[in-house]
Amino acid sequence: MKILVCISKTPDTTAKIAFTDNNTKFDNNGVQWIVNPWDEWFALVRAIELKEADPSTVLHLLTVGEADADPIIRKALALGGDEAIRINAAPTESQFVAHQIAAIVKAGNYDLVLTGKETIDHNGSTVGGLIAGETELPFISLATKLDCQGSKLTITREIEGGQEICEVELPVVVSAQKGMAEARIPNMRGIMAARTKPLKVIEPTASSPYTETIQFELPAPKSGVKLVAPDQVEELVRLLHEEAKVI
Amino acid sequence: MSILVYIDIANGKIKKATHEVISYGADLAAVTGHTLIGVAIGNCQDSLEELGSYGLKEIVHLGKEMERNAPSEADALAITALAIERKVKTLLFAHTLSGKLLAPLTATKLKAGIVSGVISQPELGNGFCVKRAVFSGKAFAKIAIKTDVRVLTINPNSYPVKQVAGVATVSTAALTTPPSRIRTIKAENTAGALSLTEAGIVVSAGRGLKGPENWGMVEELAGQLNAALACSRPVADAHWRPHHEHVGQTGVAIAPNLYVAIGISGAIQHLAGVNRSKVIVVINKDPEAPFFKAADYGIVGDAFEVVPKFTAALKKVKAS
Numbered sequence: 001m002k003i004l005v006c007i008s009k010t011p012d013t014t015a016k017i018a019f020t021d022n023n024t025k026f027d028n029n030g031v032q033w034i035v036n037p038w039d040e041w042f043a044l045v046r047a048i049e050l051k052e053a054d055p056s057t058v059l060h061l062l063t064v065g066e067a068d069a070d071p072i073i074r075k076a077l078a079l080g081g082d083e084a085i086r087i088n089a090a091p092t093e094s095q096f097v098a099h100q101i102a103a104i105v106k107a108g109n110y111d112l113v114l115t116g117k118e119t120i121d122h123n124g125s126t127v128g129g130l131i132a133g134e135t136e137l138p139f140i141s142l143a144t145k146l147d148c149q150g151s152k153l154t155i156t157r158e159i160e161g162g163q164e165i166c167e168v169e170l171p172v173v174v175s176a177q178k179g180m181a182e183a184r185i186p187n188m189r190g191i192m193a194a195r196t197k198p199l200k201v202i203e204p205t206a207s208s209p210y211t212e213t214i215q216f217e218l219p220a221p222k223s224g225v226k227l228v229a230p231d232q233v234e235e236l237v238r239l240l241h242e243e244a245k246v247i
Numbered sequence: 248m249s250i251l252v253y254i255d256i257a258n259g260k261i262k263k264a265t266h267e268v269i270s271y272g273a274d275l276a277a278v279t280g281h282t283l284i285g286v287a288i289g290n291c292q293d294s295l296e297e298l299g300s301y302g303l304k305e306i307v308h309l310g311k312e313m314e315r316n317a318p319s320e321a322d323a324l325a326i327t328a329l330a331i332e333r334k335v336k337t338l339l340f341a342h343t344l345s346g347k348l349l350a351p352l353t354a355t356k357l358k359a360g361i362v363s364g365v366i367s368q369p370e371l372g373n374g375f376c377v378k379r380a381v382f383s384g385k386a387f388a389k390i391a392i393k394t395d396v397r398v399l400t401i402n403p404n405s406y407p408v409k410q411v412a413g414v415a416t417v418s419t420a421a422l423t424t425p426p427s428r429i430r431t432i433k434a435e436n437t438a439g440a441l442s443l444t445e446a447g448i449v450v451s452a453g454r455g456l457k458g459p460e461n462w463g464m465v466e467e468l469a470g471q472l473n474a475a476l477a478c479s480r481p482v483a484d485a486h487w488r489p490h491h492e493h494v495g496q497t498g499v500a501i502a503p504n505l506y507v508a509i510g511i512s513g514a515i516q517h518l519a520g521v522n523r524s525k526v527i528v529v530i531n532k533d534p535e536a537p538f539f540k541a542a543d544y545g546i547v548g549d550a551f552e553v554v555p556k557f558t559a560a561l562k563k564v565k566a567s
């Protein structure tokens with residue numbers, strides 16, 4: 001089996017979010033970058049487990065990003081995987097990203113394409129579905145469990161109000177979320193090995209933009225907490241009813 | 248030209264988020280002069296006609312005899328066909344589990360620009376520009392869509408529902424698209440009727456509660472408030488509560504009208520999933536807990552004393 005895991009680079013979960021250039025650019029100043037948690041903890045680790053169960057599995061990692069994404073894809077490689085591919089372009093919008101990934105999926109004949117549930121910076125939850133759309137592969141969203149028997153996948157996924165167990169033949173695109181695997185910490189051997197694993201840099205294919213981010217905005221700051229004494233809970237109920245009007 | 252709203256039906260019931268999407272569509276239709284059409288797929292126990300009271304006059308109901316739990320790729324094809332037939336310029340989905348599956352598949356088929364998690368009406372002065380939450384609710388982005396057809400998913404609890412007089416006319420047709428390549432083996436309900444992302448009120452508790460045996464009082468409070476339950480990540484990791492209740496940057500992102508946080512410290516990753524809540528109430532025994540900085544109302548006190556009193560006070564108000 002040939003697996004492709006889509007890895008995105010995101011600011012650390014504790015990063016301060018600020019913008020420059022009249023709120024048109026993300027302020028990189030002092031920001032630590034990480035592998036998007038949904039990609040690392042669930043999509044990548046499950047793919048590594050599949051490879052551990054069947055060592056003939058080929059596991060490639062892919063990111064759409066500029067050269068500053070190299071350390072991130074190497075971090076991901078330190079957990080596992082045979083080689084990495086970087087499409088050398090800024091990930092400006094989900095459709096552009098999906099278009100680039102779809103081209104690799106088609107050319108590489110991958111059986112299983114795994115994405116995370118969403119990126120913690122863009123929060124789109126769209127790239128997986130867009131890859132499936134472009135490649136015309138079946139798409140299983142928000143999977144919490146994935147097992148493979150030959151060319152058949154059995155997947156548990158979240159649906160409104162519950163979950164569903166379903167079956168599908170490879171090739172397929174799956175977006176992964178919590179439950180799929182337990183996060184791992186890279187060991188020294190993995191980190192050393194990642195330095196010498198191949199990282200192929202590929203130039204993007206042309207595509208015209210569908211959308212454009214015009215400007216960012218920070219939310220208005222909270223005006224401050226109104227404290228109520230612990231023995232005056234009736235007062236809290238009154239405030240929520242009369243002032244905030246939420247109950 | 249028209250606007251198409253996807254009516255999200257789960258287990259035979261219309262999802263509440265659909266009402267918001269219809270209101271969004273009706274307001275957009277009023278500005279653009281486009282016709283608003285709804286599409287529903289599969290068996291529906293609720294009355295589709297009554298969706299007229301949100302401003303939807305026309306509904307196409309496909310495959311109404313089909314029992315199903317969740318939408319599939321076949322729906323994306325059906326929606327695409329309808330969108331082409333009816334010259335749809337804007338397709339609207341809720342940013343729910345169904346929308347996250349269908350919107351990107353439909354967008355690719357229609358070569359439409361897609362923006363997910365939209366929170367306000369578009370600015371139409373110069374093209375079509377919408378606002379969405381980014382960086383896990385820590386910021387917003389304004390995004391211009393450059394294509395002729397566009398697909399939006401609307402964040403639950405971010406657009407006000409408007410009631411008007413009227414009933415919708417429903418026409419039915421068979422679902423003629425090829426069946427999904429994905430076979431459902433089994434479906435089961437795990438959550439209550441109200442999903443966490445749709446709930447207007449959410450009651451959430453953290454490690455301050457000491458153990459799963461203490462959730463009874465949280466459930467009682469939630470019951471009084473008709474609220475959905477949530478928890479912090481360590482609570483789900485320790486299996487005190489099911490994973491689907493975990494909110495935050497690496498859990499479910501929510502934006503209810505009221506979020507009540509009990510015994511939760513307010514770590515940045517937790518706040519990232521709940522900071523778009525309209526009103527936040529924090530109950531924590533530590534006056535220095537970071538959550539108070541993000542709160543609108545707070546009680547510095549022991550949850551084991553405050554929560555039962557809160558429930559009792561609500562009961563008293565209801566009784567009077």
Ligand SMILES: Cc1cc2nc3c(=O)[nH]c(=O)nc-3n(C[C@H](O)[C@H](O)[C@H](O)COP(=O)(O)OP(=O)(O)OC[C@H]3O[C@@H](n4cnc5c(N)ncnc54)[C@H](O)[C@@H]3O)c2cc1C
Nearest residue numbers: 453454455479480495496497510511512516517532533550
């Ligand atoms: C990459 C990453 C991603 C993460 N993602 C998430 C996420 O999505 N969601 C999330 O929640 N966390 C997330 N976390 C974890 C987060 O950093 C915090 O550790 C977590 O939110 C803390 O949970 P808590 O507030 O329940 O527990 P604690 O931090 O232990 O806080 C317990 C609180 O309860 C109070 N308390 C104790 N006893 C009582 C009492 N009797 N009455 C009232 N109050 C009491 C204490 O004062 C304290 O403030 C993430 C962390 C990382 C590193």
Ligand SMILES: Nc1ncnc2c1ncn2[C@@H]1O[C@H](COP(=O)(O)O)[C@@H](O)[C@H]1O
Nearest residue numbers: 006064091115116118119124125126127
């Ligand atoms: N720049 C990127 N490079 C590779 N994969 C990406 C990129 N952006 C997003 N993805 C994948 O698509 C998933 C969903 O992203 P999004 O639609 O942005 O929320 C992520 O979890 C990744 O697996």
